[in-house]
Amino acid sequence: MTEVTVSTQTSLRPVSKTGLENLAITAKANPNTIKSLKVKTVCEGQFRNLNYVRDLPEHVIDEPPGLLGQDTAPNPSEALLAALGSCLSVGIHANAIVRGISLTKLELELEGDINITGVWGIGDLSEKRLGFTDIRVKVDLEGDASREALEALVAHSNNWSPVANTLRNPVNLAVSLA
DSSP states (O other), X not given: OOOOOOOOOOOOOOOOHHHHXXXXXXXXXXXXXXXXXXXXXXXXXXXXXEXXXXXXXXXXXXXXXXXXXXXXXXXXXXXXXXXXXXXXXXHHHHHHHHTTXXXXXXXXXXXXXEOOTTGGXXXXXXXXXXXXXXXXXXXXXXXXXXXXXXXXXXXXXHHHOHHHHHHHSOOOOOOOOO
């Protein structure tokens, strides 16, 4: 007797293609629209911060023990990587739907190199690059399209990712006492 195993892959929970098309129509009709996003950050103590976005529950940011935190949540740099990964994932998924590609797997692994010896301006203050110097993203993507089509999908999504472009391009940043 021969045993046959059949593997079926379930598509990712889809986003409304009509909703995506309506977003595109609105964006094309109003190409210069700028939206301001707001977050309120409240330090709870030590390095644990509660971040409030819209009416959502707080989003916690902390530091690991090696940086004197409580290790209850990602640190700010890890949260930045998570934001990049999530933005790329959203773009890949949305563009797959618009292109008629059914995805069965979408996972991103992000890794960034950062020198933390200057630790918030209290450590080694010798001249060095602050922040990430290199970020690598590996996209594990499966769907009903050729490898070339999936590569094009990832490249397009990277090119149009708001978070990726924020990291790639200079941003006006003003920090002041309230």
